[in-house]
Amino acid sequence: MKYAYHPGNVAHSGSPEVAESMVPLVKSLGIELTYLDGATSCGAGIIRQVNQKLQLTLNARVFAQAESLGLGILTPCASTAGNLSEDLFLLKSNPILLAEINEVLLKTCGLKFTGDTSVNHLLHVIVDEIGLEKIKPMVVNPIDFRVASYYGPNIQQYGFCGDDDIYDPNYMEQLVQTLGGEPVSWDSRTQSVGAPSLLSEEPTVLKQAASVLNDAKSEGAQMIVSACNLSHSVLDIYQGKASQRTGLRTNIPVVHLCEILSFALGHYNTRYAQLRTRVLVIGD
Amino acid sequence: MSDSRSLLVLFGSQSGNAEALAAKFAKQASGYGLEAEVADMDGFDLTSLSGRKRVLIVCSTWGEGEQPDNAEELWIKASSAPSGLLDGVNFSVLALGDTSYELFCESGKEWDDKFEQLGATRLVARVDCDVDYDQISQEWAENALAAMAAVDGEGVFHEEMVLAIKESMTSGATGASGEDGFTVPEIKSESISAEISIFRYDPSTSTTGKDTWVCALPGHMSILDVLRTIKSTQDGSLTFRDGAVDDPTTAISINGRHVLPGNLRLESSAPLRNGGISISIEPLNGFEVIRDLAVEHWDLESKRESSKPWMSSVTRQGLNTPQGALGSMNPLIASKLHSMMDIHSYPILHASSDATAYSDDYYGPSIISQSWARRNDPRTAPSKKREIEQLLDSPSGIKAETDFSSIRRQGKGSFIHDALLDCKTSTLARDGFTGRHGKHVWWYTFTIKSSGRVNDSVLYRQVLGPIGLFGNLFSGVTSRMVLGFTRTGGNMINDMLALIAPPAGLGKMPRQFNSSIKNHHEVVAIYNEMDGRF
Numbered sequence: 001m002k003y004a005y006h007p008g009n010v011a012h013s014g015s016p017e018v019a020e021s022m023v024p025l026v027k028s029l030g031i032e033l034t035y036l037d038g039a040t041s042c043g044a045g046i047i048r049q050v051n052q053k054l055q056l057t058l059n060a061r062v063f064a065q066a067e068s069l070g071l072g073i074l075t076p077c078a079s080t081a082g083n084l085s086e087d088l089f090l091l092k093s094n095p096i097l098l099a100e101i102n103e104v105l106l107k108t109c110g111l112k113f114t115g116d117t118s119v120n121h122l123l124h125v126i127v128d129e130i131g132l133e134k135i136k137p138m139v140v141n142p143i144d145f146r147v148a149s150y151y152g153p154n155i156q157q158y159g160f161c162g163d164d165d166i167y168d169p170n171y172m173e174q175l176v177q178t179l180g181g182e183p184v185s186w187d188s189r190t191q192s193v194g195a196p197s198l199l200s201e202e203p204t205v206l207k208q209a210a211s212v213l214n215d216a217k218s219e220g221a222q223m224i225v226s227a228c229n230l231s232h233s234v235l236d237i238y239q240g241k242a243s244q245r246t247g248l249r250t251n252i253p254v255v256h257l258c259e260i261l262s263f264a265l266g267h268y269n270t271r272y273a274q275l276r277t278r279v280l281v282i283g284d
Numbered sequence: 285m286s287d288s289r290s291l292l293v294l295f296g297s298q299s300g301n302a303e304a305l306a307a308k309f310a311k312q313a314s315g316y317g318l319e320a321e322v323a324d325m326d327g328f329d330l331t332s333l334s335g336r337k338r339v340l341i342v343c344s345t346w347g348e349g350e351q352p353d354n355a356e357e358l359w360i361k362a363s364s365a366p367s368g369l370l371d372g373v374n375f376s377v378l379a380l381g382d383t384s385y386e387l388f389c390e391s392g393k394e395w396d397d398k399f400e401q402l403g404a405t406r407l408v409a410r411v412d413c414d415v416d417y418d419q420i421s422q423e424w425a426e427n428a429l430a431a432m433a434a435v436d437g438e439g440v441f442h443e444e445m446v447l448a449i450k451e452s453m454t455s456g457a458t459g460a461s462g463e464d465g466f467t468v469p470e471i472k473s474e475s476i477s478a479e480i481s482i483f484r485y486d487p488s489t490s491t492t493g494k495d496t497w498v499c500a501l502p503g504h505m506s507i508l509d510v511l512r513t514i515k516s517t518q519d520g521s522l523t524f525r526d527g528a529v530d531d532p533t534t535a536i537s538i539n540g541r542h543v544l545p546g547n548l549r550l551e552s553s554a555p556l557r558n559g560g561i562s563i564s565i566e567p568l569n570g571f572e573v574i575r576d577l578a579v580e581h582w583d584l585e586s587k588r589e590s591s592k593p594w595m596s597s598v599t600r601q602g603l604n605t606p607q608g609a610l611g612s613m614n615p616l617i618a619s620k621l622h623s624m625m626d627i628h629s630y631p632i633l634h635a636s637s638d639a640t641a642y643s644d645d646y647y648g649p650s651i652i653s654q655s656w657a658r659r660n661d662p663r664t665a666p667s668k669k670r671e672i673e674q675l676l677d678s679p680s681g682i683k684a685e686t687d688f689s690s691i692r693r694q695g696k697g698s699f700i701h702d703a704l705l706d707c708k709t710s711t712l713a714r715d716g717f718t719g720r721h722g723k724h725v726w727w728y729t730f731t732i733k734s735s736g737r738v739n740d741s742v743l744y745r746q747v748l749g750p751i752g753l754f755g756n757l758f759s760g761v762t763s764r765m766v767l768g769f770t771r772t773g774g775n776m777i778n779d780m781l782a783l784i785a786p787p788a789g790l791g792k793m794p795r796q797f798n799s800s801i802k803n804h805h806e807v808v809a810i811y812n813e814m815d816g817r818f
Contacts, residue, residue: 069375194686
């Protein structure tokens, strides 16, 4: 199983734990990754606000790189998966636009994209391609907690979420169960936490984040597992501030899907021990 | 149903016209000796088509050549289906559309091509209908049903029989029974096991909670009928807005999907898991709850009123027509404006943004899209356009939207999402990238040009400024960033070092400087080619 790897926007900065845990994780899962060393940020839905064709061209360049390798793209970040999927869909469904973008690509990079690649989030590769039945015997450290799975809105769109349901997904809940955890049923799992506007609309974003965190706690979750690098760091870093602004209880450990998977498969035992301690200390 | 004479009539419908026609043709099919079954594309299992011998498709087109809501998911599946899947299937397509749109009957054309690509055999050529479709659709049905009736139990088409079948129908036919010429057959499904959780709110005690019913109900029952049934048989205090199937004020949220409950069948409301479905019914978010599922729409309408949505028109040159002087409009602009304004429920559009519930001032996507359409309407007076731009550029305007992806995922959100994105682009250009919004977007885009990667440190510094950074220091944001707190990556000692050994970039502190990606010059070249502002 081979993929071209896009680590996501903030894996090199704000969420290094995601990039780190991916390394041993993919080895255990039997996934061979080819790093897209020349890949740019996906734009995070921000560049397209100022110039949509600029973001499309940057992402078409990434698609062309993956296409030249004959590979689909794999990313652990829901925001990146969503943004890349959106642009890929646009390019594939509009030949006139694709020709226009290819003209720029050829002129600036000597590249051409024909539409022959795909964008895949790690979660969908695990459930749809690898199969949960193969994960189960690999579990060394059961995640024996009540876990709230956070998807966010980016991948829960038509055509972006594998065979999972857009509005009522359960891939991550199935995975949590496979890892020995108890999935928590909660309503906010596909709600946005406003990550693209964290710095510009902070008061609203803090309320959105507080609402999501509080919902998970209210439903008895001991931790949140996020499929998104960006939302993952917002939900963690801004917990205290969100609580100060809203008065809601927001203290709960937030880890990324890659981390919890790597722990369950026997990697980073010390970190997992720290997480277990934090769950006990932070829990009500 | 015996497979030897079975006919499937599959419909993709936005406003109900295609569904009504499908039902009508299914009724007529019995006259041709066929046992018809009507199926909604929503939730339809594509692979189940492979065993079929006869399939008729009635599909409308929405907006600019888009599939109707209920057909979108099936279309995506069909797009990736293997060729040969529909070998042995005989089919014909009736496409509904509107010639005032550039892409006329596009959805029907797509299904027609797709079925052929997947190996099915077209017995009768596709017919494309304009808005006045009664006669032409009936002519298609008579040809298509006669052809389907000439397919035997083995799936072999006997072309020589078609004429005879038609003649026998015309000679003996006196019209279908029923007051209006035909009787629409009911679409029925088996009972399914459903776990239905409904949000409850009692304003007298200010208490909230959820009530759950586990029951078996017919799959074809609409969610509105489910609510009516629960109210009449289980709990008379259950409160929701009742109304016609297309009444926009009846909108509710089901598993986070905003819908008109009269338009959604129970079996299509959630995926079937473990032999049943589980739905959580909530009031629309972004509205004040009056009681249970009933929400107050006044706040939205009050905001709409304050946005002054009325037309102030510019004097335009008219065209001399036999009916007198009439205004005219470029068809492309007319089509785009029509799509922007063709909203079946403004409350649903308002709720599609996850930000509306958390920002009292934000006008929301419903009012913003309406204003944006008015702004782009060539009939609008220049002074009115400037007034609208002030509203759109204000803190309560499009800048207050925190995440466009939440709008995109709701129903027909894709078109509105694109329109709102254009609106934001226009606002940012007018602002000249000032203020937090302008700086955020500008610096984000600029840092990508600089190295190919986003630089969080630069973003924080440039957007928040010294006061904002200082505030983060005391609100716990910086310390959580340094310590990683609940996150587990990196070595904590490295994070601590970031405090005493700047530049940051160790542990989980964002880096001050990014290393450039491979072939970074290509990125710079793309920027230089496409946007000289950066």
